[in-house]
Amino acid sequence: MKRVYVNEQWCLGCHLCEYNCAFANSGLSDMAKALRDKPIFPRIHVEDSGKIHYAVSCRHCTDPICVKSCIAGAISKVDGTVKIDREKCVGCLTCVLVCPYGAVAPGPSGAAQKCELCLENSCGAPACAAGCPNNAIVYEER
């Protein structure tokens, strides 16, 4: 299965992926309209520490602990992709607590959200990888 991978060696810490992610999941066609003067809720986060930068998003684990921990049954794995049903989520954020990668975070409505590989939005493939200026984020089979 194709997944989002990050090559730390090439990550510049520019944070463009966060903005491309937030835009891709905004449902709008204009980036400025979608993101200007608003807090953003990206599903990928660049961790910076001095000169080290690393973008973190859902690994779509083989045996996802978030799925097991969800008290509302909102998280499921469909065709290899771990998904959150926003309607079912009760916002307890247990998934945020248990994710070993820190890849789950509350979204604007309070429900948990995470990378779903842009398969449901208009991009069709991860916007973070498509917009990465240095090929640090790749979407590939490994």
Place this chain on the structure above:
Amino acid sequence: MKEHYIYPEFEVVRNENRCIKCRVCERQCANEVHRFDPDLGIMISDEAKCVNCQRCVSLCPTHALKIVKSDCRLRENANWSDETIKEIYKQANSGGVLLSSMGNPKPLPVYWDKILINASQVTNPPIDPLREPMETKVFLGKKPDKIRRNANGELITEIAPQLELSMPVMFSAMSYGSISYNAHASLARAATELGICYNTGEGGLHEDFYVYGPNTVVQVASGRFGVHKDYLEAAAAVEIKMGQGAKPGIGGHLPGAKIVGDVSRTRMIPEGSDAISPAPHHDIYSIEDLRQLVFSLKEATEYKKPVIVKVAAVHNIAAIASGIARSGADIIAIDGFRGGTGAAPTRIRDNVGIPIELALASVDQRLRDEGIRNNVSLVVGGSVRSAADVVKAVALGADAVYVATAALLALGCHLCRTCQSGKCNWGIATQDPELVKRLNPDMGSRRLVNLMDAWRHEIKELMGGMGINSIESLRGNRLMLRGVGLTEKELSILGISHAGE
């Protein structure tokens, strides 16, 4: 002493309706032009630091930025241009020699643009390169003058060592130090994939790149940095650098601050010491001396590799080339006055040397007149910008061309011409690890290969139009060229007729 204030050359124009304050511009500018002001909640620009490298413009996700030339000008004066006056202010402030990078930007004639290429009509058929085979492969080196046979009448087939290139283009010399590790990696990988050569420049060969040896030309320059037996043996050819088009007659100076880690090890000089390449080779004061170095290098490499002698195009280039052709060198590389550099005194870059087109034509003619053209191959560089320039160069007599600026552009260079600052935002002309990593060689080599593939297609199209199916048949075929808007003298030096003749 308070310095004369000089109004910034560029202005940063930000479309506030588009800016989402993602701060990518701030994070990507090594010159620290952009800054987010948390109190005001807006992005602020310090335009005095902007070099117009366009990194922020390219990466801005909403295209909210543009860099424009400032219109705050001094009073118009056809003699004292704005630039000239500001250079005077800078020198009055600093007392220093003005430094510049990349090629001569002055509006001096570009002869490539005044030369037009022929095509076949009616009496001789053009060739469609998509349907018929087309040869772009060239061999550089000494060619035999006549057929030789041994005592039994059999052909003697051994010839001097040759450099085989899949197309008549090589990446010219750029040292590790002047450009980054990742830029070198991109060039080396691309040259290998393309079946051409790249050139180490005078900074030695990084240990990681020995695997690309069969596609590497190693340079021996006046500083002799990084030259040792393995270095010479690793290469496909050895180049003696006598001069460089951007700065004929002067040497080089890589400041000690850049001689760190791998650069120091590769150059074989202590960390922090300035790498000074003298203007002359201290052992070469004549063609005879040059001959000694040529043969020293041949001896060291067991006569298996061609030796290139690279010179800048200067006034007596034909006589100089004639001497080099008799020195035992296999290939002469000539670098024109528009060739690039990582740093050169502005006055030298902009005022010394001659156009490569004229140098090439006169050298090729001189070597033919003297019957020694087969002694050497000719490679020319100094702003070969397109496949059309390559075809014109070959028709004027070149065996191949050197390209560097075009290659750097493919790697992301935006020709801001401030390489000397060492803060290249594109990860090319810098040794800062944070900036070097901006050039991912996977992407860099791919873009170089794409560029050369495109040129190869265009070269074939242009050759096909002329009804020529091999680059060898184009070499020195000046009947395929015509000049426009050139004087009798220029036409006679170029050895071509005027359009309409």
